[in-house]
Amino acid sequence: MMGRTAEALFWIGRYAERAENHARLIDVYYHIREDKEGSGSEAWGRLIDTIGDRAAFTEQYGSFSEQNVLYYITLDKNNANSLLACTNHARTNLRNIREKMPCELWDILNGLYLWMREKDVRDITNDSPHLFYRYVRDSLSMFQGAATSVMPRQNEWHFVEAGRYLERAENLLRLLQSLCGELAKEEIPSYPLMLSVLKSVSGYESYRKAYADTVNLTTIMQFLMLSETFPRSVAYAFLALERSLSGIQLEDMTLDHEVRKVAKLAGRVTANLACMDESDTQSGKLESALQALRDSCNVMGLRMAKVFFPSREEVIA
Structure with a gap:
């Protein structure tokens, strides 16, 4: 390719x-x-x-x-x-x-x-x-x-999916950072704000199935960050990103090796998310965790750009 x-x-x-x-x-x-x-x-x-x-x-x-x-x-x-x-x-x-x-x-x-x-x-x-x-x-x-x-589930598909899920993870992390900022200011009642965030990712019904009537920042952050079954969670996005990158098969061994390295980075992030618990989704640690995940997204995007398309720079949101 x-x-x-x-x-x-x-x-x-x-x-x-x-x-x-x-x-x-x-x-x-x-x-x-x-x-x-x-x-x-x-x-x-x-x-x-x-x-x-x-x-x-x-x-x-x-x-x-x-x-x-x-x-x-x-x-x-x-x-x-x-x-x-x-x-x-x-x-x-x-x-x-x-x-x-x-x-x-x-x-x-x-x-x-x-x-x-x-x-x-x-x-x-x-x-x-x-x-x-x-x-x-x-x-x-x-x-x-x-x-x-x-x-067809060939390289073309896997490249599109890799771009999709990297972008999805980054956008969701940005949304969660915005949510944390608004709640910290206490300018807006947390309940309607959190419901809006869930509905914005079409996650309200799925969340209610998992947590019933419990609506608070901790459970919403757990759901949107750690759920491995909800397609718009951070954990699912990184799982899908790793899977898409692993599906790319290149004849050039140097390029193939570089893609494997990016896939391993996505896998490392997935493993770290799997190790998170309730205390990591609470206010004291949450902001730094979200920023670390966004930094990982930036690193993966830059590595893909360096390997496949160094000639020009697309717009990073």
Whole structure:
């Protein structure tokens, strides 16, 4: 497999997952804003801090109004992490290797991009922001479902999945760090905030099956970090990442050895997560644990870039 093909596949997975996760995260902040803060600028400022660049936003827009923020994180082509930009990046990478990928994937991703490209921020606010972001999320879920249904389990599949699960782990860790920060400030009631986080990863029903009516920070952190059966937990993401990397089979022994090293790093993180207990998910140790896991994600991403695609640098969220 050529390096540029591996690069395109890896970043198709990352950008598609990033767009879906950002759509979910934006929905979370809508829940938070409605529960506590009305239309206050501080809620929008935190959203920019989470998935954008505050300095770049302030220079371009000045005030944290609802329309400015929604345009910046959703439709602004100059913001590399906006939903439109992430979808376009994934689409561009897919277009470059269309002959190697099922046509269903192009139809879904191209359709979503063309639909979003025609939208204005008023189309989001005049109807229902929840419906808009749900459509984006559902379209990207359909993209993943089509890939799961029709892609042969060969190198192409494993590269896409490796990018997807690395991005999923990183985005979930960022979300959990945001949750810890909000709870530490005690500006928002913890109960509605935590329910919003669970619903943002479609984990509310699965959580209730595991913990019934118990809703507190410790059990939610345990579930989202350590569950090996819930597909959007940190532990599951690293398990799937290790599995995807291990599935890559390369004729070049040097490249194959490098991939095995990244897979071993993912396995080491998985083992460390398996050793965590309730005390490690409580406030005193939680922040440092989350940051250490994010550092591991960065290391794995950089190693993959160094091995397969050193010629250019994609956008790290």
